[in-house]
Amino acid sequence: MSLAASTAAVHYRIDPTQTHAHLYRVTLTVAVPAAQQELSLPVWIPGSYLVREFSKNLQSLQAQQGGAPVPLQQLDKHRWRAQCTAGTPLVLSYEVAAYDTSVRTAWLDATRGFFNGTSLCLRVHGQEDAPHTLEVACPPALAGWSLATGLEPVAVAPSGFGLYRARNYDELVDCPVEMGPFWSAQFTACGVTHQLVVAGAAPSLDGERLLRDVQRICEEAIRFWHGAQQPPFTRYVFLLNVVHDGYGGLEHGNSTALICGRRDLPRVGDAATPEGYTTLLGLISHEYFHTWNVKRLRPAEFARYDYTRENYTELLWFFEGFTSYYDDLLLRRAGLVDHATYLRLLTKNINQMLQTPGRQVQSVAQASFDAWVKYYRQDENTPNSTVSYYTKGALVGLCLDLALRREGRTTLDDVMRALWQRTGGGPMAEADLLAVLQELSGRDWSGEIGQWAHGTAELPLAELLAAHGIRLQ
Template sequence: MNRYFCFALIFMISSFNGLIAQPGISFQISFTEPQAHYADVEMQISGNKSDFIDLKMPVWAPGSYLVREFAKNVEGFYAKGADNAPLKVQKLDKNTWRIAAKGKEGIKAGYRVYAFEISVRTSFIDESHAFLSPTGIFMYVDGLINQPATVSINPHVDWKKISTGLDAVKGKKNTFYAENFDVLYDSPIEVGNQDVFEFEAAGVKHEVAMYGGGNYDKEKLSADMALIIETETEIFKENPNKRYVFIVHNFQNGGGGLEHLNSTVLGASRLGYKSEKSYKGFLGLVAHEYFHLWNVKRLRPQALGPFDYDTENYTTDLWIAEGFTAYYDNLMLRRAEFYSPEKYLEVLCEDIKVVENQPGSKIQPVSESSFDAWIKYYRPNENSRNSTISYYNKGALLGMILDLEILNATKAAKGLDDVMKAMYDEYYIRQKRGYTGDEFKAMAEKIAGISLDNFYRDYVHGTSPINYNVHLGHAGLSLVNENAGSNVPSLGITASQKEGKLIVSSVTRGGSAWIGGLSVNDEIIAVDGYRVNGTTDALRTTDLDKIIASGKVGDKISVIISRDGLLKTIELTLTPDTNGKFRIEADKNATAEQLAVRKKWLKL
């Protein structure tokens, strides 16, 4: 036996011993007081060899870029040995509990979680069901994030169903397996009496778990969702799952979605399925979250996995991860022919309207918007419209522009689809890692055969106005602002009635109120000697609106306000309303090259 073989054998034995010494981890979840919105969590750790164990609760949920401090909902933490003798516990920081575990191979930790926040990213429990968002329920052993875990669920009395993307453990009722905590944290769980139906699409079994009732048609939903899934799968040529779960929460007014590895959680309005607009909105949400199956959950910026659950995970590329997904969701509805070409262009104009009518688009680059999502996007204030732009809306428009630029450069032979497929193959399948911003740019340039330096300088890292007519012109289309040239006077504010008072709720950068010093929370009492009253009736015009509409740009007005209980008179000069209203028109004299791009882009 040579020394190299001996060394290798010793290394293998020591590695094997290290593996068998790793603790086994399991959870039991029960609901003794669901009406009070509690989950009871018991965590069992076996095979411990350490003097102490640190248990940590994540502070955020992947896909939702905000530190939410899930540990704030934990109470009654305790630890015991296998003999049920109490073990000393020390709270080290906001989300870490240290257990004195010396000499204890078997350890049991328990705690309760208060869950009463309705959203797709937070847990909610009441007498009718339990929705478990895993990052706010399950703790992990510090340093053992890659350890497998099992979860056994004891449903409350009369709850009969469990829906989750986790694999069921054979032979064990209501028990599920996660190969590591990244998988566990990416697998939400619905427990209750949800309405469950199934369909197959792209060779994958899909389960839909509907909570909250609703006027949905299961057969129609199955067919329409399957069409979207197959349309998206065609881009990447493979569907990486064997099974996928949609958890849908139907409320009186619901919305939003959060992507997961082989599942998603969607919010919907329970009586919105019969309205064409609302139904198409729901299908768009399905298309958005399902597209994340590839873009974000597998093809991802480097910062988005493996995750650090203790702190923010920064990236400048959410405009790709989220924005391109927002571009593709409506484009998929066009390709699946839920939207006519004309309707799709109308929908596209809504994104243009949002971006162009937001003063913050001239202040914050979309790469900065991505990076600062943690402190700005999820924490908007009264000035956010003036200082920020959404990486969703702006990113969607940049997806459109890049698609058109590639189609034009390749004479409609290739588009953004080809970039996404090539990136997926290279970084998810071949290199098995996330990409850098420079790597995405390089791949897009390779597919297009052109430099994207100006695109990145002006639109990604800069705030240059988007020249829509240049980019849409590649498809023989042009953008028309129906409000261009109008000289409608405006105060540049929004106001709402509160307790019979007309209160300023926002002030637009560069407008009359901004320049003259009118502020959010000011109560408007009178204008030019006329008493002003508010109204909560959306079909009526406020007195203030009537007064402003009767004037003209350049008029000076005197506004009496109450600010913090003190009366004040402010002199303002009316400025023009700069908000645009947009439509996209087709050039009747478009060239054959332009028509080829239009045909490929809009699937004509």
């Protein structure tokens, strides 16, 4: 048992030695367990609305107290009971297979390691709100590796390996960990230190340009939400994994995990802005905007995550959709794309929705609720029966913004900031959105929200764009 294990209420030690077997070794020490202590591994990760059954990768689970074996009873697919004595430190050990290169689970081989706490860290029932610590060992075989995470360091080597702490289980599993011989640099945005980590970067990476552009995105987003005030975090970490061909991201409270294709990165000596790089900047903008819109300002149903089952909400059209509206818009405001490029991006979204017959079958609120069984489980009938809460949600945001601006009393920017103030940057319901809209505009918007978000009629895109001097063909 490590020294840290004797002082933390819940302590995890991660050993990434078995790189060629893709196995993490985990030792969990519960300082003061309950009698018949229950433990479980989450079945999903917040931000990705699909039950992924992370326990399928857990193996060789054992428990002991004072060096003596403790019987373990498996209660269901992801839950166990240790038949232990209350008050005596309980030590559990197990392995987790890490074969997933996505941002959602865990990966380990001889060149790179990555994990989310939802994949590796058993939840100790009844102690979720106690302080948690995470210790990541760096064996001699991994000399030359570094570690990056949004967790608060306690006793950490210059390489980043060592001991970190979290206020509770939610914070622990909300901070992914990147390991390997990655490229890393820092910048400051509105007084906050940001770290940008790029795993798999080629020598041709134009790191200065990437840093400069990401800094402009971050400053634009912070000013959007807070003006000259400080954001609700003191540091932020971008974890970007570069692969041959890939795209995706997952938001966290003070970090994000991202994947992009190698060709999408800026190269030294190349002054052009290829479409893939613009797409990458849009992804970075999207995930960073989520730092406010879904990680803090979030559906009331997500006030406290239930890691054991689906967490339903009809508001993903707002949290994912409106974030999709602002991701490209903030690129334009930051001067990273011009008017023509922005309108092309907008046209692409409009065409994508109009090419989806399912928009006349399913409302975007229904699509939000059905994400667990439809969005992440697409098949041949998906375009005919569903609509994307990302794409249509973004266009609902566009319609609302254009309609508010046409009436001249307020904008969607003002609405988003007022929602933040109204909820204290916390859980919200659709009723809060309607209340803020009425307060700022002087009229009721339930009719529009009902038609656009809860109905299947076509959005008035052409009419609203024309009112602002833009013809839609």
